[in-house]
Amino acid sequence: MSTRIAKPAPRMRKEPRQARSVATVEAIVEAGARVLSDIGWAGFSTNKVAETAGVSIGSLYQYFPDKLALVDAIRRRHFDHVLSVIREAAAEEKPLRQFARELVRGMIAAHSIHPTLHQVLLDETPGDRGSRAAHASFQARYLEHYAAAVAQYRRRLKNTETVARVLSSAVEGVIHNAARRNMLDAPELQKQLGELICAYLSGQGARA
Amino acid sequence: MSTRIAKPAPRMRKEPRQARSVATVEAIVEAGARVLSDIGWAGFSTNKVAETAGVSIGSLYQYFPDKLALVDAIRRRHFDHVLSVIREAAAEEKPLRQFARELVRGMIAAHSIHPTLHQVLLDETPGDRGSRAAHASFQARYLEHYAAAVAQYRRRLKNTETVARVLSSAVEGVIHNAARRNMLDAPELQKQLGELICAYLSGQGARA
DNA sequence: CGAGAATATAAGCAGAATACTCACATTTGG
DNA sequence: CCAAATGTGAGTATTCTGCTTATATTCTCG
Numbered sequence: 001m002s003t004r005i006a007k008p009a010p011r012m013r014k015e016p017r018q019a020r021s022v023a024t025v026e027a028i029v030e031a032g033a034r035v036l037s038d039i040g041w042a043g044f045s046t047n048k049v050a051e052t053a054g055v056s057i058g059s060l061y062q063y064f065p066d067k068l069a070l071v072d073a074i075r076r077r078h079f080d081h082v083l084s085v086i087r088e089a090a091a092e093e094k095p096l097r098q099f100a101r102e103l104v105r106g107m108i109a110a111h112s113i114h115p116t117l118h119q120v121l122l123d124e125t126p127g128d129r130g131s132r133a134a135h136a137s138f139q140a141r142y143l144e145h146y147a148a149a150v151a152q153y154r155r156r157l158k159n160t161e162t163v164a165r166v167l168s169s170a171v172e173g174v175i176h177n178a179a180r181r182n183m184l185d186a187p188e189l190q191k192q193l194g195e196l197i198c199a200y201l202s203g204q205g206a207r208a
Numbered sequence: 209m210s211t212r213i214a215k216p217a218p219r220m221r222k223e224p225r226q227a228r229s230v231a232t233v234e235a236i237v238e239a240g241a242r243v244l245s246d247i248g249w250a251g252f253s254t255n256k257v258a259e260t261a262g263v264s265i266g267s268l269y270q271y272f273p274d275k276l277a278l279v280d281a282i283r284r285r286h287f288d289h290v291l292s293v294i295r296e297a298a299a300e301e302k303p304l305r306q307f308a309r310e311l312v313r314g315m316i317a318a319h320s321i322h323p324t325l326h327q328v329l330l331d332e333t334p335g336d337r338g339s340r341a342a343h344a345s346f347q348a349r350y351l352e353h354y355a356a357a358v359a360q361y362r363r364r365l366k367n368t369e370t371v372a373r374v375l376s377s378a379v380e381g382v383i384h385n386a387a388r389r390n391m392l393d394a395p396e397l398q399k400q401l402g403e404l405i406c407a408y409l410s411g412q413g414a415r416a
Numbered sequence: 417c418g419a420g421a422a423t424a425t426a427a428g429c430a431g432a433a434t435a436c437t438c439a440c441a442t443t444t445g446g
Numbered sequence: 447c448c449a450a451a452t453g454t455g456a457g458t459a460t461t462c463t464g465c466t467t468a469t470a471t472t473c474t475c476g
Binding site for chain 1: 250367370374375377378380382384386388394397404407410
Binding site: 222224225265270 | 450452453454455
């Protein structure tokens with residue numbers, strides 16, 4: 001019995017050197033995100049990704065050692081994107097309403113390209129081999145930013161962590177639901193989501 | 209070209225008449241829910257469901273004409289359950305805090321058996337053939353109950369529909385997230401989710 | 417130019433699943 | 447005790463999927 005590590009799982013089998021191959025790799029990752037968002041993990045096959053990207057299946061395997069390495073690349077790219085959105089919204093000190101507005105706009109923008117990618121990545125995609133760590137790390141930093149905002153705007157300072165978790169999952173739920181119904185750009189929704197955030201963080205949940 | 213309807217898709221190939229077969233069918237549906245919740249749609253195979261139920265694959269096909277009929281049965285059962293929870297919480301007139309508490313408790317209880325079944329049913333499961341109607345009908349009635357509550361507790365009566373949608377998806381998001389982390393029974397979470405509902409429905413999202 | 421390196425192609429393999437049938441065994445009710 | 451109801455599971459036929467490989471094309475750079 002070896003050390004429980006089944007696969008070394010290198011990120012890239014070969015690093016793209018010319019501009020052409022960089023574009024190819026980018027096209028593959030982009031197509032992968034599209035397939036994942038449109039059809040979900042169940043329909044995510046390397047052949048279909050290659051076809052969607054407009055490259056041959058051989059090209060895909062020239063750079064990605066296996067299917068999971070591809071998913072990892074997609075995940076990394078998407079998480080980095082989302083993380084930057086929250087970091088930006090929670091960065092400097094600003095009025096609550098402005099924070100909420102920027103957060104909502106950013107999250108909606110991030111989900112407008114591949115509406116359900118985020119959820120698929122969180123729910124359906126296997127957390128196999130090494131992505132587990134990246135996954136957890138993302139979640140941790142993700143929450144940190146939320147917690148920072150919560151600490152900044154909330155009077156009651158208890159349970160910051162739980163409050164942050166509740167807030168983030170509520171926002172994600174609303175966005176995800178809107179994405180599924182193709183209603184991400186409804187201005188009414190943006191407004192209400194903003195109000196939800198403000199109301200919860202203002203936080204006097206009615207007495208008694 | 210015929211009428212676009214590929215399959216008549218009967219619900220049951222044969223109706224169980226004896227107590228034994230009723231139990232068998234029930235075991236199959238229950239096992240199906242478990243498999244769907246534990247492994248997701250990608251791992252949902254009729255063979256695995258039968259094995260989980262402790263019956264032979266032949267028994268399954270004696271009552272369910274095909275895979276989708278089985279999923280439909282699972283969906284119907286689960287949706288009926290969830291619907292009853294909301295109906296009960298939003299039934300009589302009661303103080304906001306009590307409504308919130310009952311809703312949260314009910315939703316958590318409903319998700320405690322098969323934590324991620326609800327999301328899987330909504331997101332991964334194909335809406336094929338005839339379940340589309342049931343699906344939409346469920347969503348409609350689901351929202352109706354939320355809307356009733358919103359109309360009852362909210363001062364501003366505009367956008368009742370949007371508010372109901374935002375509220376329901378926020379609640380679902382929190383529950384779903386908690387389910388994924390096995391934190392459904394954390395009392396802190398129940399409390400915060402209740403406060404979120406109250407705060408949003410109380411609804412003065414800070415001025416300016 | 418031209419040679420070798422980098423990149424792209426797609427036919428196809430080997431094996432794993434999977435939905436579903438069918439011929440037969442067992443149990444039940446009347 | 448028998449006909450109907452119920453249960454069984456090996457087997458089938460088909461699809462799919464991840465991935466290799468032998469070959470073709472394009473780029474870089476002296």
